[in-house]
Every structure is written in C-alpha cells, then in structure tokens.
Amino acid sequence: MLLVTLLSSAAFLAPQSSLLYLAFINLLLLVHGLIKRGDIRGIIRYIVLQLGFTLLLYALIHGGKQMNQGAWAVARMLLALLPGWWLTVVIKPQLIGVVLAKVMPAQWAFVVAASINLLPFMTNELRDIYQLQLLRGARIAPRQLLNPLNWYELAYCVIFPLFVQLLKLAQQTATAARSRHFGSQPQVTYWREPRSPHDTDR
Known part of the structure; x- marks a missing residue:
C-alpha cells in the first residue's frame, strides 16, 4: 500500500523527464494485474474520454498551441490510476x-x-x-x-x-x-x- 501511494503521488509530483521510468514500473504492474485476470477496460474508457475532454479544453483555451501539455496531464492521471487498480486486483x-x-x-x-x-x-x-x-x-x-x-x-x-x-x-x-x-x-x-x-x- 505504501508502494501504491508513492507511485500514485509520483505521477503528479515527478518531473516530466522521470515519467518514462515511472511508466515502466506501471507497465510491470499492469502486466501482473492482467495475469491475475484484472479488468482494465474501465480505466481505458475513462482515460480515452478524459483525453478527449482535456485536448478539447486545451484547444478552446490555448488554440491548439499546448495540446502536448494536455496529453501529458492525462498521462499523469493514467500513471496515478494504475497502481490503485493493481492493488484492487491483487489484494x-x-x-x-x-x-x-x-x-x-x-x-x-x-x-x-x-x-x-x-x-x-x-x-x-x-x-x-x-x-x-x-x-x-x-x-x-x-x-x-x-x-x-x-x-x-x-x-x-x-x-x-x-x-x-x-x-x-x-x-x-x-x-x-x-x-x-x-x-x-x-x-x-x-x-x-x-x-x-x-x-x-x-
């Protein structure tokens, strides 16, 4: 549980240059959760919907100039959700x-x-x-x-x-x-x- 808390917090607090390492750790958790027959479809649907909303808002507010920042924000949300999903699957x-x-x-x-x-x-x-x-x-x-x-x-x-x-x-x-x-x-x-x-x- 401490590991999940640290990983979820790091998704928002870590610098953008460190997100690749965090993504690799979350990938391992994702694979382990799928092996344990965890259902990831709910998170995928939520992230896809959130990505659409976020990119639309960035396009309306910034005129499409900072779309990559919106994508990074949604990526951080995904990295914050995956550890909690893994915890509910294995524990x-x-x-x-x-x-x-x-x-x-x-x-x-x-x-x-x-x-x-x-x-x-x-x-x-x-x-x-x-x-x-x-x-x-x-x-x-x-x-x-x-x-x-x-x-x-x-x-x-x-x-x-x-x-x-x-x-x-x-x-x-x-x-x-x-x-x-x-x-x-x-x-x-x-x-x-x-x-x-x-x-x-x-």
Whole structure:
C-alpha cells in the first residue's frame, strides 16, 4: 500500500523527464494485474474520454498551441490510476481493511476498504446508465460530446444518476454495518478466508 501511494503521488509530483521510468514500473504492474485476470477496460474508457475532454479544453483555451501539455496531464492521471487498480486486483478488500485499521480508526478503515470493493460495481453501474441514456436518445455519444453544449446533458443524464446511486449504496452499506453492530466493540474482528482447503473443515 505504501508502494501504491508513492507511485500514485509520483505521477503528479515527478518531473516530466522521470515519467518514462515511472511508466515502466506501471507497465510491470499492469502486466501482473492482467495475469491475475484484472479488468482494465474501465480505466481505458475513462482515460480515452478524459483525453478527449482535456485536448478539447486545451484547444478552446490555448488554440491548439499546448495540446502536448494536455496529453501529458492525462498521462499523469493514467500513471496515478494504475497502481490503485493493481492493488484492487491483487489484494482483497478485507485485507486492506486489516492493514488500514493499524494506522487509522477502524471506522475509517472500513469506509476505505468498502469504497475500494465497490469500484468494480460502480464501473458497471456507470456503463449501464450510460448505455440506457443512449437508448433514450441522450446526446452523449462520443462524437456528440465534442460539442461542449452537450456536456450538461452528460452531467444530467449520467453523472447525476450515478451520484444518486452512490448515495443510495452508501446508505445501504451504513445500514448493514449498523445492523451488525459495527463499532460497538473496541476490538474489531475481520472475516478471513481459509488459507487452504483443509482449513474449511476446522
């Protein structure tokens, strides 16, 4: 987790001349994550969309003179996201909660671990909302989003429903935690998976 924090921070703080070395480290993490059957499609879609928005904004503001700076900014975002993606692929959320509870209150560790665990679900939810709004005729297709006038429709038809879904999911998670008396005992327990098939018989 410290490695992921350092790599994600370095993506924004490192000079541009050092990004090649950082990209090589992230490439190794990417390959390892794919070997572990991690799904990278959500990050790819987000980066492609972010690249389109960023380059369009740079073109509108600077007249196309600093497009390379916009591309570098998106590249830094990608390098910041990949370590976190790799962590969610190779480490189970409950183990992340166990580690975080050693350095922060158990309630905060639970929130962080639950949020990480819900990222794949929210990615699928975002895709479903986007596709449903496209079927309803919303002007949010990639070609239509080149027009800044359609960005409001993207926020209204996709971002706002996703935000409502996040609030609903957070409320359900809090209700489930309270029903299990989370936080009522000073010593927090965690569900641990058996280390081997023989442990399930014990």
